Amino acid sequence: MNDRIQTLRNRMAGQNIQGMIIANPVNVKYLTGIDAEGIFLITRKENIYITDGRYIEYVNSVLTPFDDIIVDNYRNISKDEYENFFMFCENVGFEENYVTYEKYKEYMYKYKIHNFVESESLISTIRSIKDKQEIENIKKACNVTDKCFEFLLKYIKPGMTEKQIARRIDDFYNENADGISFDTIVASGENSSKPHFLPTDRKIQKRDIITIDMGCKVNGYCSDMTRTIFLGEPTEMQKKVYDLVLKNQNSVLEKIREGTNIKILVQEVISDFKLYGYDLIHGLGHGVGMEIHEKPFFNPVNDSFLKENMIITDEPGIYIAGNFGIRIEDTILVTKEGASVLTESNKECIII
């Protein structure tokens, strides 16, 4: 059996969970390497992947005997067989944040499950700690992102539209990585005050502020970086807000290490922003891996602690409605001693 499935089985045993239905394709891929539509069952004795005719050939080409996974076409499974999978399980775990209410009911009925247990965190907790290969992939993705930003600083000129710049970023990622890890954000001028705004046909002008939030994928792993740059000298107010955001981004960086409490990190930024009359209107950061947003989530009520080999973002931002916004974000590897910043692009106020 592969290591990841074995780890999950150990965690399940620790919580006395006897079976599990894994439906989220990202979790299935993490555990099995299979990137298809299907469902992965962990029963008392077997690991079973159920899919349809479109994927059988592909799935068999991905798995090795070492994976110890039985592959089945759902068309060949009878009603009785479905009911037998979890027959001797006192309880069965499922992904409560992925499975819809409709599917939940369907599973209960189809597999005859009487004691369904919310156990998504078993897998997301394992996934939040990255292994060597995963760290390597994310480092590569961050490296391509830095190179893309370097390229952009020479590329961006007044008269270009936000969309044009965003597409150039996407092209860069297609050429140098496996494409984007989320919809690229290029928000200029007053658009920058809307923190998650998709690129428009607005043309970049002299004296614009531009927020660029971008990331790519390498071997299925994401990078995530934001920089806010200026076309010409920023105003007095922009400069002050930029310095406040950067100060907080750096002070969070200094506190990141194994054992840091997430809630306290977030509350400190909220307090410092408040001193100057600003609010932190989105999460301070999030885990990055196969998904662009994954565990841990940096919010003021998350009372958990950072662990070695988590990969996370640090992205404070301030937005002044109808005027401008500033966000600065890095992707960071948590180590025992501190933060190892994987996105290395210049964060000082850049004027192009």
Add this chain to the structure above:
Amino acid sequence: MNDRIQTLRNRMAGQNIQGMIIANPVNVKYLTGIDAEGIFLITRKENIYITDGRYIEYVNSVLTPFDDIIVDNYRNISKDEYENFFMFCENVGFEENYVTYEKYKEYMYKYKIHNFVESESLISTIRSIKDKQEIENIKKACNVTDKCFEFLLKYIKPGMTEKQIARRIDDFYNENADGISFDTIVASGENSSKPHFLPTDRKIQKRDIITIDMGCKVNGYCSDMTRTIFLGEPTEMQKKVYDLVLKNQNSVLEKIREGTNIKILVQEVISDFKLYGYDLIHGLGHGVGMEIHEKPFFNPVNDSFLKENMIITDEPGIYIAGNFGIRIEDTILVTKEGASVLTESNKECIII
């Protein structure tokens, strides 16, 4: 109040549903025009959109007084106010195929809902019938797709990789439309036997078969088309399978009109394939609109009927494991008299 919300309220009244929580962003966009993260509540007397600080400015810029929607920041809503929204509703509808088990529990608790009713189909049924503007957008998207295919016939040459061709398609869609409507499929040679395979670094060779499944978006609406082409003369067997797929694709087309039963359409293709020893291993088609896959779904148990102004696909395919596959797909407008085919690219066996 806008027409779409009014229509939904009428359908709700018809089924005596007194409130509704709409969380699926596609449904929210359809009903309100808002493309953000938030939740849309239909209470007995009001329409309320709840979002967070990142989107308030944008949302207010999208809505007009005519929409009759109250916008609120979730931070300003107290526990009591949440409980009051549906206080006088005997039941509240929700999207059972979108809302996760976790969210379902959260809503029950937060809004104090005792009688939650599965009512997603209320909205998806309205969405399955397209209005004039929606049809116009999908026609445009299909037109760009035809142009892209015309371009490809001249562009594709032996030595190119599947990925390279897929990227060229994506670029074409970025230049001439609002990007892709799903991950472009370019499956060549033996890869074509896997019906939903993502492009690889495999190089196109002489005598290859290539399946291309592609679509773009125009103003938020999708197109979807598949063609299977040949680099050089197909084999005797490929020719036979191609003709069988095309014959079925055309016979379905001839039967499409208001009132046609979906189940019977699908079963006829299954039977004809069986005569020659083949299976239909995926759905025969699906609705197309704001989403690439939406109601109605063409499977052998869907006992519903086609209606005027539905937009659907017709996409039979045959796949011979390890060898080759053939799929032919059009996007089609259902009219009272028959099928109006919106993707007009040549379907005869094309040899380039």
